[in-house]
Amino acid sequence: MHALVTGGGGFLGGYIVEALIARGDHVRSFGRGNYPGLRAQGVEVIRGDIRDRDAVAAACHGIDCVFHTAAMPGIGMRAKQYDEINRIGTDNVLFACKAAHVSRLVYTSSPSVTFAGDDQCGIDESASYGFDWLTAHRAYYSLSKAHAERNVLTANQLSFRTCALRPHLLWGPGDTQLIPRLIARARAGRLRRIGEGANLVDITYVENAADAHLQAADALAQDTHGEAAAAAGCHVAGRSFFLSQGQRVNCWQWINEILALLNLPPVTKSLSYTSAWRLGAFCEVGYHLTGVSAEPPMTRFLAAQLAKSHWFDISAAKRDLGYQPCVSTEEGMCRLGEWLRKTAKP
Numbered sequence: 001m002h003a004l005v006t007g008g009g010g011f012l013g014g015y016i017v018e019a020l021i022a023r024g025d026h027v028r029s030f031g032r033g034n035y036p037g038l039r040a041q042g043v044e045v046i047r048g049d050i051r052d053r054d055a056v057a058a059a060c061h062g063i064d065c066v067f068h069t070a071a072m073p074g075i076g077m078r079a080k081q082y083d084e085i086n087r088i089g090t091d092n093v094l095f096a097c098k099a100a101h102v103s104r105l106v107y108t109s110s111p112s113v114t115f116a117g118d119d120q121c122g123i124d125e126s127a128s129y130g131f132d133w134l135t136a137h138r139a140y141y142s143l144s145k146a147h148a149e150r151n152v153l154t155a156n157q158l159s160f161r162t163c164a165l166r167p168h169l170l171w172g173p174g175d176t177q178l179i180p181r182l183i184a185r186a187r188a189g190r191l192r193r194i195g196e197g198a199n200l201v202d203i204t205y206v207e208n209a210a211d212a213h214l215q216a217a218d219a220l221a222q223d224t225h226g227e228a229a230a231a232a233g234c235h236v237a238g239r240s241f242f243l244s245q246g247q248r249v250n251c252w253q254w255i256n257e258i259l260a261l262l263n264l265p266p267v268t269k270s271l272s273y274t275s276a277w278r279l280g281a282f283c284e285v286g287y288h289l290t291g292v293s294a295e296p297p298m299t300r301f302l303a304a305q306l307a308k309s310h311w312f313d314i315s316a317a318k319r320d321l322g323y324q325p326c327v328s329t330e331e332g333m334c335r336l337g338e339w340l341r342k343t344a345k346p
Helices: 011-022 035-041 053-059 079-099 131-136 140-154 179-187 208-224 227-231 251-260 275-289 298-305 315-321 329-343
Strands: 002-004 026-032 042-046 065-070 104-108 120-122 162-168 239-243 310-312
Touching: 002 011, 011 026, 026 053, 042 053, 053 079, 065 079, 065 208, 079 140, 079 275, 079 315, 104 140, 104 208, 140 162, 140 239, 162 208, 179 251, 179 329, 208 239, 208 315, 208 329, 239 315, 251 329, 275 298
Parallel strands: 002 026, 002 065, 026 042, 065 104, 104 162, 120 310, 162 239
Antiparallel strands: none
């Protein structure tokens, strides 16, 4: 197929590009960078901003399936920028897909769209969005992703099939967000265990998440055949799916295992959830009043994420996408360790 990957130069986007190339698909990437590494692989690289509707429309011309991974991550306080990139940017992709008669869209969402500050133990896709809590607690990333996911699923129709995937805590070689931040905080002596340290979480090795995106695209292609899809029991279009390794881990034990890959000491200092929550509220107010654009060291959303359990039922992805995490957590940690030892700064 002719595939477009928005954010093809990013972490997950890059793995999706590689998987598409490996099976012989024609790949186009859309993003703000030049990415000579992608060009060297034969990828058609188009530079542009997801907020530019005309640029997105041009990138979608002649495309069969769009993988929309481009997004602004983090816990920052810039509500307008999160909304422009994550929600409006996704609306631009939807508009462009329809104008260019793209038949399929696989959207990279986040499990945090359902997070309301409490433990989530084995929940499935029937869980509602956490709009009210997220709005009150300044989790602009999750709020914008929730609105975007809802718009993607609402846009589903017979001639334009859509679905959303929710990989939890993406990690692996090439990570530019989670792992580097953990290591930087640990080296600066600023990493604290939040809460009692017993919370269980799901994690997702990036290559497994990339495989799931291709499986979703193929499942959507079957869905477009109507009766054939129904006979095969394939009902993917218009739905969201949680993704993970299928094996939850203790959050803080896993963090310590990551630190150990670089011979860094484990996290020993701790902060109660209540104290972290109050610190987050203080930081939010302070950053709003001063107009600081950088991310605060703590927010109420982050405090809850680090102290609460959040793991999910992925049976729908297994049943309807054929998803199986082919790279085990143990193998993934070995690959991560090799990459970190080659690339991490002393």
